[in-house]
Amino acid sequence: MSWNDLTERQKQLDRAIDSCGVKLDNSERCLKKVSDAIGATADEMTFVRMRITLRLQTQQLLSDTDRFIDSTNRLLNDL
Numbered sequence: 001m002s003w004n005d006l007t008e009r010q011k012q013l014d015r016a017i018d019s020c021g022v023k024l025d026n027s028e029r030c031l032k033k034v035s036d037a038i039g040a041t042a043d044e045m046t047f048v049r050m051r052i053t054l055r056l057q058t059q060q061l062l063s064d065t066d067r068f069i070d071s072t073n074r075l076l077n078d079l
Contacts, residue, residue: 014051
C-alpha cells in the first residue's frame, strides 16, 4: 500500500506513530500503547499494526544494509 493510497486518517495515524514516544516492537502491548497514544480506534488497530511492522522491517533492512556496507569496506581495505 503506497502513501498515495492511504486515506487522510491513515496518513494522520502513520505520522503520529513516529512521534508517539513508544519504542516499537511486535508485541500486543506495544500495539496497545501506540494505539492509545495516537488515538486509534479498535477498527484502526490492524492498520496501526501493519505500519508498526513496516517500520520494524525497514529498520532491520537498513541495519542489514549498513552491516553489508561495513563488511564490504573492510574487505576492500584488506585488498
